[in-house]
Amino acid sequence: MVITMKLVKTEDKLPISYPSEGAAGKTGTWRLERPIVNNEMCTRCYLCEIYCPGNVITVDKEGAHIDYNYCKGCGICVKVCPKNAIKMEPEEE
C-alpha cells in the first residue's frame, strides 16, 4: 500500500479566541481590599504590570491604571512596588 500525503500550504493563520467576559462574570466582586495607586510617587518601572497575576494593570505615561472590574485584590502589586506607591484600602461597597 502506498501512502500518499498531499502537501498543502494553507492560510497562514491560526484560530485564536480572544478573552471576553467569562462564566465567572466580573471577578472584581470577589475583592475585599482595593489597591489604590498614587501616581505622583510612581516611577513607571512596570513591575506591577509584569507581576500582576490577573493582568489587570496597565502602565503608561500618566502612571499605573487598574481595571477594578477584574482585580481580585490579592495585593501582590503592593508588595512588589519599590516606591510603595500602591496602598490597599478596605472595600466599602
Added chain:
Amino acid sequence: MSSATDGKGILVVPACCTSVVVGTAPKTSMRMPIVHVPFASAAAVASGLREALLVRGLEDKQVIVWAGDGGTADIGMASLSGAAEKNADIIYIMYDNEAYMNTGIQRSSSTPRGAWTTTTPIMGKTEPKKDVSRIMISHDVPYVATASIAYPHDFYNKLQTSLKIRGFRFIQLHSPCPVGWRFDDSLTVDVARMAVETGMWILYEYKNGVIEISNPSRYLIQQNKFKPIEEYIKIQGRFASVDENTLKGLYEYRNRNIEFLNKLAK
C-alpha cells in the same frame, strides 16, 4: 507568553489548574489557540500537532505544552519521556506548584519533603521532591531550564532562547500556590524569591550539553550566601509540622542538589 511567541504559538493544556483558569473556547483568556487534552497525553498530542503543522507547511509555528506538576511528574511522565526521546519539536513548560492544587491539594511526586497536603495530613510528605529537570537532562534534549515566577525577566529570556532552538525543550517554572502552601496571597512573589534565595529552587539552563547557573542563583552559589531554609519554611503553613529530622533532610537535599549542579556546570 503570547507576546514572546508573537502570535505563532499553539498551547496544549492538559488537565491542570490552568485549564480551569483559561476556560473553554470561544472564551479562553490566553490570546492563543488552545487545545485542552486529557491528563496523560499532553506531550503526545503536542508532537502530533507539530508533525501536522510541518505537513501543512507551517514551519514557523511553535507548539507549547503548559502542564502542571501532576500532569508532568506523575501522570504525563510516560508520554513526556517518549516525546523527549524522539526529540519532538515542542516546548514543554511545567509550572510547578508542588501538589495537585485544584482537585484539593493532594500530594504529587513533586511535593517537597515535610510539606502538608490533604493526603499527607499528619507528618507531611516523607519522601524528597522528584527533580523532573534532571530527568529531562538525562534524556539529552537540546534545552532544559528552570525558572521562577519571582524572576519574570529571567523566564522571558529563557523562553526566547528556547524559541530559537529546534527539538525538545523543557522549562520548569516554580510557581507558589497561596491556597495549597498556606500563605497570604500578597506574599506569592516573596515566597517564590525566598525559594531561590534559600537554595530550595536553583535557576539554571542546560544548553549544548553544559549547565549554566542563571544570574540570580550564580551569585548565591559562588559566595555561598544562601539564607537559612527556616526562613522559607516559616512563612508557609504547609511546613508547620516540620521537625529537626525533616529539616536536616531538607538541608541535605539542598546541598546535594547544589553539589550536583556545581559538578556539571562549567
